[in-house]
Structure formats: structure tokens, C-alpha cells
Amino acid sequence: MFDNLSSKLDRAFKTLKGTGKITEINVATTVKEIRRALIDADVNYKVAKEVTDTIKEQALGRDVLIAVSPGQLLVKITQEELTKLMGGSKVDINIKGDPAVILISGLQGSGKTTFTGKLASLLKKQGRQVLLAACDIYRPAAIDQLKVLGEQVGVEVYAEPENKNALQIASRAIEHAKKTGKKIVIVDTAGRLAVDEQMMQEIEALKKALNPSETLFVVDSMTGQDAVNTAKTFDERLNFDGVVLTKLDGDTRGGAAISIRHVVNKPIKFISTGEKMENIDVFHPDRMAQRILGMGDVISLVERA
Amino acid sequence: QKTSENIFSKLSKAVMGKSKVDEEVLDELEEILITADVGVDTTIKVIRRIEERVARDKYLNAAELDVILREEIAFLLEENRSSDTSDFDLPADKKPYVIMVVGVNGVGKTTTIGKLAHQFKLAGKSVVLGAADTFRAAAVDQLILWGQRVGVPVVSHGMNTDPASVAFDAVKQGVDSKADVVIVDTAGRLHTKVNLMNELTKIKKVMQKFIPDAPHEILLVLDGSTGQNAFIQAKEFTRATEVSALAITKLDGTAKGGVVIGISDQFKIPVKYIGVGEKMTDLQLFNRKEFVDSLFKKKG
């Protein structure tokens, strides 16, 4: 599936073959190819431009090691740069308060409810008492969906099927948690578009009233160019703490990860890699960088040199 | 058509104060197309064609770019020969007309089915839905609720049952009740999962036991905010099963609908429906002309 990209980079390497130092001229073509590769991986156009400009600056004048072509060195620099961009070390979620509240947000169908179940399962395995709050009052059978997942992972779900007030449900869920000794409440919310003012106000109000110690923005890794705008708007309204990248079990390159990180500067805290409750993982920036560039082999070649 | 902000409102800004279409204008155009998720290949194609025109016509006024681009995009959509569907009518000789709905996870399959059922019902058709997503938590409940909302029967065997046998029974009920259309929901599946892709063939075969040429339509649903992966999805689903129509959803977001252009260019399967919201009424028949117009409509 990465054929397209590999061949592009190969072509770029060819342009640079036989030169010993990275110069303005020989770097231009490769940088352009890398930029195109990033765009092909759904990195936002503007972000790709900025990133490749940085890469170019870093590369200029650097001596090329023996056995490593300038093209390969450039790719290595690119990979380092992307890894850096997506955040070096792992950032944990904040669990504070009694109960601690975790608010889940994102677009329609991004994987929020599924992730809510997974996170509950993960925290439960760490020995914590978790309650799920079913605050998607819009999508047909959203509550049932969360209930099924709650049952699967053995975590209680607080729901009020007749209530059409998400904030009220969430507040009562917190009361319920206090009464029943639950230490963490994860609040599943309805999917919403960033341009839907009314719905954005709803989640803003949820955040304000519930004072969550962690607000997560769940995003489909297949999202295209618009990921930046969506992330920006959600961040402006919610000042979220972290990002969850879903559906990485597919073959998307997931360039949205870079765009989002670059634009809102919030860490990616979890990745979702399947429909099953155990398909949740922590985020590895280096692996993601490789995935976006689609070039495991090239990297190891450079590493060996 | 309400495909949110149009993608070319930026264009006038890009060419402002320019007397001719030069490198800079084309770069700007490239950015506009790419950021609208038109896709790299189609973007290159459009730029090339405009470059050719610039070269051929020697001098091209920047103000004309708007017109030219509109022509080029209309051409891309046009190239995809089939004509637009103009209403929710169905071929009289195929009764019930069986539609199988497929796509990756969370794109809007079930919702699109609910909306479709509503439209067919409005058009005076009798509809039967088949809840063959027996996998995703509460997927059956979701479709049943849509059935109630719209007022059409839903055939279901509950969760974790064999999807093929649900599909069979849905088609059977469609025949028995002399329904006009049967729409079968399927579980979301990533095209990389071979077993799940093969399952589609099985579902299809089972329906054919009852109606040899069913399903008459395989509708692939794509999320309008998906990036380059939308092209891979279209390719892989087409490879796995005979996709005959596309629905592109969530165009009420800011994805700006560029994906429709790219998909129409790269695939010869017609875009038949577009989803523009979560309500029952938020489904439109895709109309090329209206779509192109909506892209170029100047915003105040």
C-alpha cells in the first residue's frame, strides 16, 4: 500500500545520488517529494509546508556520512522532525478529583463510545472503580451501545433514557458515583461537527460544569485536510488535554496526527486499533512518524549506517 | 445543496490583483484543491489541464480562472458518464429492488439507510430494512429505532446472529410482502480485513438464492471528511464486491465536498446520494450541476 510513496522517495533519492553534501539545489527536489508524500498521507497542506521548511533548514550544509546518501539522510531528518513534532515522551491522562471526570469529545462516528468502553476497561484493570455516563441523547441507540460495552467490560453505566439534558445526566452520574464509591466517571457525548454552534455550546457547558481533569478529543485517523480546523475549533472551545487517534488498524497513514499536534500542540495519549475492547494502546510518536512516511525499511537502512 | 462553505471562495482572493494565471496562482489553486481533499492525483490533473490551457491560449486572464475551473470540474464530474438520478423512483421490473449498504466503520451507513427509507417512503414506496449488522454493539437497536422513526418494518434476528441469514429473511419478507425496496445494513468493516470483506460475498450469495440478480444495488458509503483513504476504500470495496453507487456523508461539516470531485474523477461509479446531517430529511440526490454551483457560490 505504500508503493506509491516508496517509489516517489526512490525517485527523489535518484536525484540526489552521488552528491556528498546537502545543498540548496539538491535538497529542493527531495523536500518537494517529501512534502508531497506528507500531503498524500493527509498531513495538512500548510503544516506539510512548514514542516518541510524546517527540515530543509536542518538539512542544509549537513555532511553526508559514508554509506548514507543525501536522500536517506534527509529522510532520517524528516523522521526525527516528525517524531519530535508529535511529542517525545508519553503523556499520561490526568485523574484528579473525587470522582475524577474524563470528558470524551469528537466528531460523529470517530469512535468515542467504543473508546469510552476501552478506557473503562483499561482503568478497571488498573484496579480503579469506574462509572460510565451515557450523555449522548441524540444518536439512536447510543445509550444501548454504551450499555452493551459497559457490560462487556464489567463497568456500570449511568443512563437516563428519557432525559434530554446531557448536563443533568452527567451531574447525576457524578452524584451516583459518589454514592457508590466510584472514583472515575467517563462521560460519553454525542458526536458533533465543529460548525454546529448549538452542539458546541452543549459540550462547552458540560466541560464548564463538570470540571473534568481530562478532556479527550477523539479523532478518526482517516480524517483528511480538515482535521486541523476541527481540532482547532474543539480546542478553542474545550481546551482539551489530549487526543485519541482511532481506527489505526486500517491502512490509513494518519497524517492528521501531525497536523493536529502541530496546530493545537496537545499530546496524542491513546490510539485505538480495532473494534474489540482490548484494542487500545499508548501512542508511539516514532512509529507514527514511520507510518506516515511509510518507510520502515529506509529508516533501518539509515540506522544501520 | 447545503455542502457547507464552498471551496472556491478563496479563489477570488488568490487571483485578486493578478492579470494573468501564473505559477503563483496555480500554486494557490493547488493549495485550495488539496485542502478541500480533492486528492493529490485529481489536483495534479486539474492543474495540468489548466497549465495546458494557459500555454495554448497564450494569455489567460486571472479573472477567467473561476470560469475555467468550473468548466474543468464539471468536466471531471461529467466524464463519469452515468446520468444523475433525478428522483427516488425504482426500476419496475425489479421488485423488490434490493440495496446492500457497505463501508468502513462509522461512515454513516445505518443513518443513510434510515434517511433512504424515509425518502422512498415519501415517494410512495413500501420499504423493508434488514438489520444485518449483528456485530457492533446495539447496531440492531439503532436500525430498529430508525425503522420506527420512519415507519417501516425492520427484519432482525438480534445481535451476534448470522448476517447472511438476516439478509436472506429481509429479502424474503420483501418478496412476501410485495415490498418495493429492501435495504440491508451491514457491519462496518475496514477493507484491510479479508475475512470481513469475504463475508460480504456470502451475504450477497444468500440473497441471490431468493432473487438471482439481487442485490440490485451495492451502495458504498464514504465519509466526506475522510482524506486519501477514501480513494483506497473505494478501490478495495469495488474490488471485493460490485459496488454500483456511492453515498458521501457528513458534507454538512467543513470537509467542503472536495472528495466528491476526486472520487468522481478516479472512479466510474456514480455518486448517487449525499448526506448533509443527522436528521431523517438530511439526504439529497447528488446533482452535478447544483454541486458545482454550490462550490463556486460566492459567500458574502
Ligand SMILES: Nc1nc2c(ncn2[C@@H]2O[C@H](COP(=O)(O)OP(=O)(O)OP(=O)(O)O)[C@@H](O)[C@H]2O)c(=O)[nH]1
Ligand atoms: N476498525 C476499527 N473500528 C473502530 C475503532 N474504534 C471504533 N471503531 C468502530 O467505528 C464505529 C463508530 O464507533 P463509535 O464508538 O460508535 O463512534 P462514536 O464516535 O461514538 O460515534 P457517534 O456517537 O455516532 O458520534 C463503530 O463501528 C466502531 O466499532 C478502531 O479503532 N478500529
Ligand SMILES: Nc1nc2c(ncn2[C@@H]2O[C@H](COP(=O)(O)OP(=O)(O)OP(=O)(O)O)[C@@H](O)[C@H]2O)c(=O)[nH]1
Ligand atoms: N453531521 C452528519 N452526521 C452524520 C451523517 N450521516 C451520519 N452521521 C452520524 O455519524 C455517526 C455514525 O453514523 P452511523 O450511521 O451509525 O454509521 P455506520 O456507518 O452505520 O457505523 P457502523 O455501523 O458503526 O460502522 C452517527 O452519529 C450519525 O448520526 C451526515 O450526513 N452528517
Ligand SMILES: [Mg+2]
Ligand atoms: Mg457514540
Ligand SMILES: [Mg+2]
Ligand atoms: Mg451501522
